[in-house]
Amino acid sequence: xxxxxxxxxxxxxxxxxxxxxxxxIILVKVLVAFGALLVSVMLMIWFERKVISDMQNRIGPxxxxxxxxxxxxxDGTKLFFKEDLLPNRADKFVFRLAPLLSLVPAFLMFAIVxxxxxxxxxxxxxxxxxxxxxxxxxxxxxxxxxxxxxxxLAGWASGSKYPLLGSIRASAQMISYxxxxxxxxxxxxxxxxxxxxxxxxxxxxxxxxxxxxxxxxIVPFVIFFIASxxxxxxxxxxxxxxESELGGGFHTEYSSIRFALFFLAEFMNTITxxxxxxxLFFGGPDGPGFHVLPWLWPILWxxxxxxxFCYIQVWIRASLPRMRYDQLMNLGWKQLIPLSLVWLLxxxxxxxxxxxxxxxxxxxxxxxxxITRAGRVSAYRRKEAEKSLPVGRAVSLQGPTGLVxxxxxxxxxxxxx
Amino acid sequence: MGSLxxxxxxxxxxxxxxxFAALSLVASKLLAPKRPTxxxxxxxxxxxxxxxxxxxxxxxxxxLVAMIFVIFDVEVIFxxxxxxxxxxxGRFGLVEIIVFALAVFFSFIYLIxxxxxxxxxxxxxxxxxxxxxxxxxxxxxxxxxxxxxKAA
Numbered sequence: 001x002x003x004x005x006x007x008x009x010x011x012x013x014x015x016x017x018x019x020x021x022x023x024x025i026i027l028v029k030v031l032v033a034f035g036a037l038l039v040s041v042m043l044m045i046w047f048e049r050k051v052i053s054d055m056q057n058r059i060g061p062x063x064x065x066x067x068x069x070x071x072x073x074x075d076g077t078k079l080f081f082k083e084d085l086l087p088n089r090a091d092k093f094v095f096r097l098a099p100l101l102s103l104v105p106a107f108l109m110f111a112i113v114x115x116x117x118x119x120x121x122x123x124x125x126x127x128x129x130x131x132x133x134x135x136x137x138x139x140x141x142x143x144x145x146x147x148x149x150x151x152x153l154a155g156w157a158s159g160s161k162y163p164l165l166g167s168i169r170a171s172a173q174m175i176s177y178x179x180x181x182x183x184x185x186x187x188x189x190x191x192x193x194x195x196x197x198x199x200x201x202x203x204x205x206x207x208x209x210x211x212x213x214x215x216x217x218i219v220p221f222v223i224f225f226i227a228s229x230x231x232x233x234x235x236x237x238x239x240x241x242x243e244s245e246l247g248g249g250f251h252t253e254y255s256s257i258r259f260a261l262f263f264l265a266e267f268m269n270t271i272t273x274x275x276x277x278x279x280l281f282f283g284g285p286d287g288p289g290f291h292v293l294p295w296l297w298p299i300l301w302x303x304x305x306x307x308x309f310c311y312i313q314v315w316i317r318a319s320l321p322r323m324r325y326d327q328l329m330n331l332g333w334k335q336l337i338p339l340s341l342v343w344l345l346x347x348x349x350x351x352x353x354x355x356x357x358x359x360x361x362x363x364x365x366x367x368x369x370x371i372t373r374a375g376r377v378s379a380y381r382r383k384e385a386e387k388s389l390p391v392g393r394a395v396s397l398q399g400p401t402g403l404v405x406x407x408x409x410x411x412x413x414x415x416x417x
Numbered sequence: 418m419g420s421l422x423x424x425x426x427x428x429x430x431x432x433x434x435x436x437f438a439a440l441s442l443v444a445s446k447l448l449a450p451k452r453p454t455x456x457x458x459x460x461x462x463x464x465x466x467x468x469x470x471x472x473x474x475x476x477x478x479x480x481l482v483a484m485i486f487v488i489f490d491v492e493v494i495f496x497x498x499x500x501x502x503x504x505x506x507g508r509f510g511l512v513e514i515i516v517f518a519l520a521v522f523f524s525f526i527y528l529i530x531x532x533x534x535x536x537x538x539x540x541x542x543x544x545x546x547x548x549x550x551x552x553x554x555x556x557x558x559x560x561x562x563x564x565x566x567k568a569a
Contacts, residue, residue: 011423018422030429034437080441080448088458100438107434111427131426138497139427160460161467164475172479175486182493189500252461257445261438326536329482333534337489338525344496345518348503352511360515367522374529381532 011132012118012125021122033130037110041267042072048267048314055318076260084256089159098157099254099261102150105143106265106272112139112197113275114284116299127198128285128299136196137185140276141178144231147269148174151233151240154262155250166249169325170240174231176332181227183340187220187347188212188280201284213281216347221281223340228273230332232266234313236320237328274309278302338371481533492521 013022046061046069053060061068086092116128133139148171155167189195191212192203204211213221230237241249251262278284282305285298323331342364350357460467495517503510528534 014422026426026429030426030433034430034433080445081450083450083452083457084445085453085457087460089460100435103438104431104434107430108427111430130430131423133423133427158460162461168475168479172482175490176482179486179489179493182490183496186493186496186500189497190503193501193504195497195501247461256449257441261441329534329536333485334529338522341518341522345515348511348514351503352508356511370526371529374526377530378532378535382535 011127013127015125021124025121025124025126029126029130033110034107037107037268037271040271041264042076043069044267044271044310045072045263047310048317051311051314052318055315079257079260082256084258085253087159087253090253091157091159094153094157095253096258098150098154099258099265100150101153102147102265103261103268105147105150106268109140109143109147109269109272110275112136113272113279114197114201115302116285117295119295128295129198132196132198134196136194136198137189137200137280138195141182141185144269145178147265150262150265151250154254158250158253160253162247163250163252166240166242166246166252170233170250173233173237173239173328173332176329177227177230177237177336180223180332180336180340181231183337183344184220184224184227185280187216187340187344190344190347190351191215197279197284201279201286204283205286208283208286211281211283211286216281217343219339219343220347221277223336223343224280225277226331227336228277229313229316230328232269232273232313234266234270235317236323238322239325239328242322270313271306271310274313275302275306277309278305334371334375338367342367478536485528485533488521488524492517 013025049071050060050068061071064070064074086095111130112133114127114129114132119126119128151174152167152171155163155165155170158164188200192200194200194203200212204215209215233240238249240246241251243249246252251259254262284305285302287297287301289297345360346357346364349360456464496514499506499510499514506513
């Protein structure tokens with residue numbers, strides 16, 4: 001069994017102080033991670049296109065390079081030569097800033113993912129991950145929240161209606177699922193007693209039945225996976241770019257390399273989220289190792305597991321239709337959030353004693369009955385409000401205090417040219 | 418105490434990412450053509466003149482979601498330190514967190530019962546504007562470059 005973590009908290013690289021050797025090691029780690037991320041994004045885009053074509057009985061990209069592997073590179077190069085349009089109603093500064101706000105967090109999020117075990121280089125203990133800050137998994141939540149700004153500001157700054165609608169939808173969706181995501185991460189922290197990703201991985205080491213996916217019950221994993229898919233704006237939650245109703249969504253007005261940066265960030269986030277699912281629930285680089293090249297096996301296990309989740313993301317995209325917006329919000333708020341909260345309490349109580357665990361479980365069933373009842377009350381109030389409507393009036397919901405009748409909306413108002 | 422040291426790689430990675438983006442933008446500026454026209458710079462509408470201004474106001478529901486999100490996010494933030502030291506807290510910690518969760522849960526029930534988390538219009542009644550017959554593609558859509566279009 002390879003060593004996955006050192007006993008004490010914090011990055012052991014700095015335990016002997018900070019010197020030139022340490023700096024060089026950091027620099028190499030950062031450069032390797034940077035290059036690996038770019039190459040893996042290239043491969044991921046190719047992989048997604050190829051797998052989806054296979055699922056749809058098409059051939060997919062097969063011209064550029066062997067098996068079309070260099071197709072992404074060709075597409076990227078093409079985008080360099082395309083005209084970069086700046087819409088005349090755009091907020092110029094924010095319009096230029098938004099792709100950066102999307103791309104930089106995408107790079108940073110990978111920094112906390114443990115890629116392999118621990119190796120000795122020049123008398124320094126080096127963890128195979130870019131950075132191991134004590135806040136660990138909180139950094140992931142932080143960076144993914146910053147990513148929301150990229151999407152939101154891109155749509156707002158475009159000065160066009162489809163991007164604006166797409167970005168409002170996307171930001172409401174992303175913050176909604178962030179709560180469920182945070183709660184399922186808390187469940188993982190209950191077992192690992194530390195925020196550091198290295199510690200989370202170490203707490204799942206040794207046997208596969210200690211992986212959080214089994215140890216915590218399958219529910220937190222499912223919640224996290226659904227929430228991360230929604231956070232990524234990937235199908236079936238890609239309402240931000242529902243092309244049937246919004247053109248291209250928040251990046252409708254972006255062209256040339258600015259569009260490529262959004263595209264890059266999106267696929268980079270897909271890879272990183274798969275890696276984080278593996279880290280939190282599937283033991284990260286944990287797996288059987290051998291005496292030949294002991295440092296290599298954890299990396300291979302990590303890459304293998306991450307590839308499986310990348311494949312599942314592509315599979316989901318090829319299989320599931322896009323959700324409707326109210327279904328999306330209902331799933332996030334009325335199902336995932338209460339379920340993750342209740343599961344958190346059950347796990348916490350079970351860790352204290354089984355009797356408490358069962359008591360809390362019974363309590364949660366009562367809680368879900370209450371939520372169902374509340375939903376019925378809300379539906380009843382809706383129906384009552386509908387009865388009092390005059391014919392031919394469109395009505396919008398206005399707030400928690402009740403229903404407010406809106407102005408009748410003429411669908412086509414001609415602007416005089 | 419080298420806790421800040423462990424953020425150095427993250428900082429370096431951020432610098433690299435910004436440099437990468439900046440280089441791409443510069444390369445695009447050097448390589449790409451720059452031939453803007455009126456139609457290209459207009460907001461996207463498949464080439465026709467937009468009939469709506471981009472909305473400056475959007476439904477209050479989105480603000481509401483943001484406000485409710487703050488409640489849950491604050492709850493999650495309180496739960497993180499609790500989860501880290503849960504082992505040392507014992508029964509006290511468990512009871513405290515159940516009370517805390519109940520407080521949030523009851524407000525959640527109130528929100529659902531009042532329809533704060535319902536989406537979509539109550540009734541999708543279309544107002545009868547009575548000019549359905551007059552609306553043809555030729556009559557209502559004005560394209561860039563067409564004769565009767567003064568905006569383009």
